[in-house]
Amino acid sequence: MDGDKVNSKEADATELSDSGKYNHLPEETATSNMVAHKGGEPEEKHSPEGGKLLAGEDGVATEVKFISAAGDAQNNGDANISIEAVKLAFTGMGKEELMKFANDPFWIKLRWFLFVLFWLLWAAMLAVAIAIIVMAPKCAAPAPKTWWEESPLYQVNVPTFKDGSESQDGKGDLKGIKEKLDYFIDMGIQGIILSPIMTGSAALPDHTENFIDIDPALGTMEDFVSLTSELKEKGINVAIRFVPNHSGIRHPWFQKSLAREDPYTDYYVWADKSGTDTEGHALPPNNWVSVNGGSAWEFNSQRGQFYLHQFGTEQPDLNFHNENIIREFKDILKFWIDKGVNGFILDKADFLLEDPLLKDETFNTHSKETHVDYSFYNHYQTRNYKGSIDLLSSFKVFVKNLTESGMLGVTANISGNSLIQYYNEDADGVDLPFYNGITSTLQSTDAQTLRTKIEEWLFSIPNGTWPNWELGSADVSRLASRVSPSMVDGVHMVFMLLPGTPITQYGDELGIEGDANVAMPWSNSTNGGFSEASALDFAVSDSYATLNVERQLSAPESHYKVFKALIESRKSPSIMYGSLTMHVINETVLAYSRVWVKSGSPGYLVLFNMGDLDLTVSVSIFKDVPEDVTVLIRSVGFSDSAVQVKAKLKSSAVPLPSHGALVLTYVPSDKTE
Incomplete structure (x- = not known):
């Protein structure tokens, strides 16, 4: 073989022993199995077959293989050394070569260019992201509610x-x-x-x-x-x-005004007589009559003039056309704010201003009364006179400037249509014009009428204003007397979870009956726990033995606990900000839902059976109500024992006994028709 010839030419055979032979490599080819590389230092490599690689300068290495002769009969057990040329894989540049490139001006500039370009691109992307966030349209978060909006x-x-x-x-x-x-x-x-x-x-x-x-x-x-x-x-x-409209007749202001003592001379509404009658008595300035009947003017001989009293003769009207009086009342508001007051309710606010020219009232053509009766006239000159809202608005602004969350409300014995102007969006108006146009007639109201009245009021007030529902006051009988004891919980459920602020009278949360100002029943002890005195100036509720605070706090269920649970429910964004959808089911059930999908809060469903028959109703009319709903609150004495708080009900079959009411919660679904 040619290879054998080459081997025989390049090496001399040297005898070792009888066990084997090896071929001696020329000294210029290898030294101690080390591989020479370009740097001149030998480097030892191992081949995949276990031999040694001797690397050359051109990427070609000489491989030295030690081949065992065991089992080879022809070689008689001798070991052979095979030397072959092997192509080496590229193993990268050395450190010195890399440093040459690293220090080359071209590569330095290139690195700096790429470095600057990276940060410029990063900054540009950041700027674009910020611009998208700032400029993209987004839903504004609702304004947080104040204490007089969140709570009854x-x-x-x-x-x-x-x-x-x-x-x-x-x-x-x-x-x-x-x-x-x-x-x-x-x-x-x-x-x-x-x-x-x-x-x-x-x-x-x-x-x-x-x-x-x-x-x-x-x-x-x-x-x-x-x-x-x-x-x-x-x-x-x-x-x-x-009541800011008038003071008592013994107020120092009035006494000084009688004496024409400045600056009190015109603190009240004074006017000269219009003439004398046949008996020589002074005639009043015009035909204005008081709410109590008879002339609204009283002659004072000391001053020689009439003073205006739209109520009793001992209640002279203050003159709110006088800037001094306006300043006095702002000082009064500040005084009480400094004492810890955070809100004001101004009663009889519709009487504050009257026509300064004292023009006669026009006749009410629908009245069947006589000229001395209040209803005989239209009262355009004495009630809700122009400028009244602006005056009240100035009081509201004054309160807001002195408090963080102050409130100004008013009461006025007028229709809902007239009361709406007290919101007066353009002139700011007041926070809460107390509205009792629904609850005063609940006893004779059916579900459809109640729905209509609620929606009319909500749709009629200006956008951005907050409604309210006056459920009780000192001027009307107890809520349980105006509806019925069995409907108290249902009425509270309806109005406590509607948009707006419920305004309640103490004790109505217990379901007591009778007059508005009976003594609060705290227990079933003497005088209902109100006082240990032998006699009271006020009556005690006839039902105080069972309908008292102590008993209702400890009872498994009570009107009080329903009322408390409703207050807790008002904390939900669905109640404070959510949509309102209202229906009448089976003609007698008033039903509505409150949902605020943005917050992930549960939906609320209020059901009130105002009829006299027990029912099982489906609430599928509400498109977002799923198959199952959960009982949150139930009215006292709910006749279906299966309907317990936290129980699951099928929305297609909700039990509702006569006068019974439920508050249900659910996870709004996206089902469509």
């Missing part, structure tokens, strides 16, 4: 709430309210409205003799400040109500 407003009649005096004289007072703070906290309300507490108000609420002091029968200013301070610590806000 709980009206407290101070003289009949709790006797807190050491002597137990049988009269409610400010200390009695402070004694019952835990009750407000447990209920979960954030705002209470106190009945008039100013000097002169305890006996007759409209006879204020001092707008910046506490009536002694109710306590002291120290008692009041202590009360508001502790309520504030508990997260409960205080609003007070009073």
